[in-house]
Amino acid sequence: xxxxxxxxxxxxxxxxxxxxxxxxxxxxxxxxxxxxxxxxxxxxxxxxxxxxxxxxxxxxxxxxxxxxxxxxxxxxxxxxxxxxxxxxxxxxxxxxxxxxxxxxxxxxxxxxxxxxxxxxxxxxxxxxxxxxxxxxxxxxxxxxxxxxxxxxxxxxxxxxxxxxxxxxxxxxxxxxxxxxxxxxxxxxxxxxxxxxxxxxxxxxxxxxxxxxxxxxxxxxxxxxxxxxxxxxxxxxxxxxxxxxxxxxxxxxxxxxxxxxxxxxxxx
Amino acid sequence: xxxxxxxxxxxxxxxxxxxxxxxxxxxxxxxxxxxxxxxxxxxxxxxxxxxxxxxxxxxxxxxxxxxxxxxxxxxxxxxxxxxxxxxxxxxxxxxxxxxxxxxxxxxxxxxxxxxxxxxxxxxxxxxxxxxxxxxxxxxxxxxxxxxxxxxxxxxxxxxxxxxxxxxxxxxxxxxxxxxxxxxxxxxxxxxxxxxxxxxxxxxxxxxxxxxxxxxxxxxxxxxxxxxxxxxxxxxxxxxxxxxxxxxxxxxxxxxxxxxxxxxxxxxxxxxxxxxxxxxxxxxxxxxxxxxxxxxxxxxxxxxxxxxxxxxxxxxxxxxxxxxxxxxxxxxxxxxxxxxxxxxxxxxxxxxxxxxxxxxxxxxxxxx
Numbered sequence: 001x002x003x004x005x006x007x008x009x010x011x012x013x014x015x016x017x018x019x020x021x022x023x024x025x026x027x028x029x030x031x032x033x034x035x036x037x038x039x040x041x042x043x044x045x046x047x048x049x050x051x052x053x054x055x056x057x058x059x060x061x062x063x064x065x066x067x068x069x070x071x072x073x074x075x076x077x078x079x080x081x082x083x084x085x086x087x088x089x090x091x092x093x094x095x096x097x098x099x100x101x102x103x104x105x106x107x108x109x110x111x112x113x114x115x116x117x118x119x120x121x122x123x124x125x126x127x128x129x130x131x132x133x134x135x136x137x138x139x140x141x142x143x144x145x146x147x148x149x150x151x152x153x154x155x156x157x158x159x160x161x162x163x164x165x166x167x168x169x170x171x172x173x174x175x176x177x178x179x180x181x182x183x184x185x186x187x188x189x190x191x192x193x194x195x196x197x198x199x200x201x202x203x204x205x206x207x208x209x210x211x212x213x214x215x216x217x218x219x220x221x222x223x224x225x226x227x228x229x230x231x232x233x234x235x236x237x238x239x240x241x242x243x244x245x246x247x248x249x250x251x252x253x254x255x256x257x258x259x260x261x262x263x264x265x266x267x
Numbered sequence: 268x269x270x271x272x273x274x275x276x277x278x279x280x281x282x283x284x285x286x287x288x289x290x291x292x293x294x295x296x297x298x299x300x301x302x303x304x305x306x307x308x309x310x311x312x313x314x315x316x317x318x319x320x321x322x323x324x325x326x327x328x329x330x331x332x333x334x335x336x337x338x339x340x341x342x343x344x345x346x347x348x349x350x351x352x353x354x355x356x357x358x359x360x361x362x363x364x365x366x367x368x369x370x371x372x373x374x375x376x377x378x379x380x381x382x383x384x385x386x387x388x389x390x391x392x393x394x395x396x397x398x399x400x401x402x403x404x405x406x407x408x409x410x411x412x413x414x415x416x417x418x419x420x421x422x423x424x425x426x427x428x429x430x431x432x433x434x435x436x437x438x439x440x441x442x443x444x445x446x447x448x449x450x451x452x453x454x455x456x457x458x459x460x461x462x463x464x465x466x467x468x469x470x471x472x473x474x475x476x477x478x479x480x481x482x483x484x485x486x487x488x489x490x491x492x493x494x495x496x497x498x499x500x501x502x503x504x505x506x507x508x509x510x511x512x513x514x515x516x517x518x519x520x521x522x523x524x525x526x527x528x529x530x531x532x533x534x535x536x537x538x539x540x541x542x543x544x545x546x547x548x549x550x551x552x553x554x555x556x557x558x559x560x561x562x563x564x565x566x567x568x569x570x571x572x573x574x575x576x577x578x579x580x581x582x583x584x585x586x587x588x589x590x591x592x593x594x595x596x597x598x599x600x601x602x603x604x605x606x607x608x609x610x611x612x613x614x615x616x617x618x619x620x621x622x623x624x625x626x627x628x629x630x631x632x633x634x
Contacts, residue, residue: 161352164319169366169417170340183356 021244027237035233050238063221064242066132070207070215071200073136074143078196079189081140082147087177089148090155091163101152104145112205115141123210130212138206143196150195153263154188155181187257194254198247218243269330269343269420269453270295271316277324278311278477286311286477288325293455298447300456302464302500303474309457312474313423316455317346329421344421345414349429351406353398353413359385360394363413380416387449388412388442404435411443415450424456428463440466461501465489473497495630498551498623504587506551507597510627513546522550522624526594531569532634533619541633542624548633551623554587557599559607560616570619574599576611590615 027035028050029043054060088094089101119138120129128134158181166176182189207217222239225232251258271293278286286308293299301309314320316327318339326333334342345366353362360381367377385391388408398406407427414422424443428436444467447454458464464471465485473480473488473496481493485501492498492506499505511522511530520532520542530550532542542548560571577596578589586601592615599615601607624634 159350159352161348161350162354164317164339165346165348165352165354167319167339168317168344168346170369180354184354 024237024240027233028241030234032232032234047234050234051242053235054238054242059224060221060239063216063218066211066215067201067207067217067219068246070132070135070139070217071197073132074139074200075193075196077136077140078143078147079193081144082151082192083189085144086148086151086155087181089152091160101148104148107145108142112142112203116205116209119206120209129210130214132215134210135207135215135217136200138210139196139200139203142203143199146195146199147192150192151185151188154185154191154260158184187254187260190254191257191260194250194258197250201243201247271330271421271453271455272328273312273325274328275325276312276315276322276327278308278315278320279323284323284477286315289477289479291472291479291482293453296451296453298444298454298456298467298469300458300464300468300471301474302458302461302471303480304500305459306476307474308477309459309474310425313346313425313455313457316342316421317344317423318342342421343419344423345417345419346423346425347407347410347414347427349426351398351410351430353406353409355398358395358397359390359401359409359412362398362409363394363416365413366417377416380418381412384412384416387415403431404439407431407439408442411446415446418450420452422450422452422454424454426458427456428458429460436463443467462503465501471501473500491632492551492623493632495549495551495625498625498632502553504554504598506553506623507557508625509550509552509595509597511548511550513542513544513548515542515544522548524593524595528572528593528595530617530619530622532624533622547627549625549627549630551625552597552617552619553621554598554600556618556621557590557597557615558618559599559601559605560614562602563616563618566616566618571614571616574613574615576607576609576613579607579609 026041026043029046029048030040031045031047031049034040034043034045089097115138123129123134123138128137162180162184163176166180171180202219204217204219208220211217211220218239222236222243225236225239273289273291273293276286276289277284289312301312303309311320315322318334318337318341322335326335328334329342329344354365357365363381363384364377367380372380381394382391385394388411390405390408390412393401393405393409398409401409407430410427427443428439431439440463443456447467456463456467465488468485470482470484471488472482475496481488481497483491488497488501492501495508499508509524511524513532514521514523514529519534522530522532524530560566572592574590574592576588577591580587580589581603584603586603586605586607588599588601588607590597590599590613607613622634623632625631626633
């Protein structure tokens with residue numbers, strides 16, 4: 001196979017991109033002693049002990065389960081609230097609609113840390129600390145506006161006449177929304193779900209502050225690898241690799257619609 | 268019996284009134300075309316009939332029953348949109364049978380109607396295609412088919428041909444006319460294209476700024492425009508509309524133009540009725556009534572004028588000649604084979620029997 005000249009740069013770039021991930025994979029398959037003693041481009045003696053520990057130790061795998069639970073709840077809540085809101089923004093004109101639409105996005109402009117204290121106080125009062133729903137709701141603050149923006153873009157790409165034809169054909173609004181409209185914007189819904197998932201999955205600050213043990217996210221669990229005896233490199237690397245997997249899976253499903261999602265559906 | 272009645276129908280958006288007290292009767296099985304420039308309220312009117320826009324005031328009744336508060340689906344009509352509005356995720360068959368499936372028509376009846384309609388429209392081989400696999404004309408046919416299978420009492424068309432290229436538009440125009448002859452339903456058709464209006468309509472309603480300017484058959488509008496707007500709107504190229512002043516000389520009236528051109532008003536029984544000496548008027552004369560004089564030798568000599576050719580637009584079968592007669596510019600029509608060049612001096616004959624005179628102030632027809 002002949003590689004064209006201009007492709008060398010791309011290949012080089014690709015290697016740079018993948019190197020950290022490869023290195024993490026490399027570490028996750030080695031023992032701590034091996035990692036610390038010799039420099040090796042590939043694991044000489046492959047061991048799955050690090051992964052086994054994560055899959056068998058409840059304090060480890062429950063971190064993943066907790067994360068998946070609140071991320072899923074968050075994604076569902078975000079979509080369920082954002083769908084009607086986005087529909088209203090895309091189909092109706094009302095006083096202050098464009099201002100309100102922009103105001104939604106300003107929620108994303110503040111750093112999460114700003115909301116940390118009020119959230120903690122609020123959730124303590126309602127006894128929600130250390131529950132999955134607490135984290136899910138907190139992440140809605142950032143995900144709902146984003147979801148509204150993305151979905152609005154996709155919905156505005158569907159001509160209004162489709163709605164009107166459906167009414168004349170005899171559909172009620174809920175029937176139309178479920179049977180006609182949702183199938184038309186399903187790629188938008190997929191992309192939106194992906195963005196909600198991604199944000200909620202990688203967000204550490206709120207998730208860690210609002211939980212203690214019962215709903216502790218995986219990212220918080222990973223900090224346990226630091227101990228008096230040093231860092232458990234292999235275990236940390238294995239946990240890191242497993243953290244990438246769900247995101248990579250979701251990306252695979254929406255890969256064809258990603259670009260449109262990044263453009264908030266406005267292509 | 269599906270006549271449709273507009274009774275003082277008004278549409279307001281906030282405080283702005285866009286449709287002002289429309290009164291109109293659409294007869295059973297009539298092909299009615301609403302035509303006018305963009306923003307004249309024709310689409311709004313149609314959407315009020317469909318139930319997609321609320322009626323601010325007045326009533327619309329279908330078959331004697333007021334439908335103001337009925338949902339779109341309860342009005343028994345079908346609508347075809349400019350952008351077709353086909354459901355992209357359903358194939359042609361599903362698109363066409365959609366409305367029927369919703370109101371629980373039996374399966375074999377649905378199938379029979381879809382197949383039948385598909386055959387009429389030449390879609391029988393496309394029933395399993397998705398809309399994105401169809402050409403513009405085919406999509407337009409599917410949109411029509413979707414309306415037809417429901418056997419509605421009234422069809423509403425909202426600029427259905429505007430997205431098609433010129434050739435296909437002419438073809439589909441004929442198909443819509445054929446459809447009307449076949450299904451024998453009432454059709455209300457909105458367009459901004461006066462040629463479509465003329466070719467399709469039993470009656471045309473000319474709208475401007477939310478008011479009805481004139482209602483009549485295509486020939487009525489063409490030969491007896493009620494005002495300068497209708498006169499200029501109907502017909503291509505548009506009628507020559509020229510400012511003049513009425514001058515009485517004895518028993519005869521003359522139109523005096525800036526620059527000294529004088530055109531006699533043909534004498535008749537009532538030719539002086541309604542005129543005032545010195546009245547400002549607009550003379551209307553269609554382009555085909557102004558020709559090189561040898562094409563119309565029978566016209567009196569006083570109807571012939573020397574003109575200077577300024578622009579020549581050959582169309583093949585005919586040629587439009589922009590001519591300057593004593594400083595008054597107008598468009599004349601000549602046969603296609605004659606060679607006329609820019610800068611030629613030529614005698615033109617006006618068939619003044621076909622002259623229209625409108626009052627300059629009210630724009631209404633007075634002759």
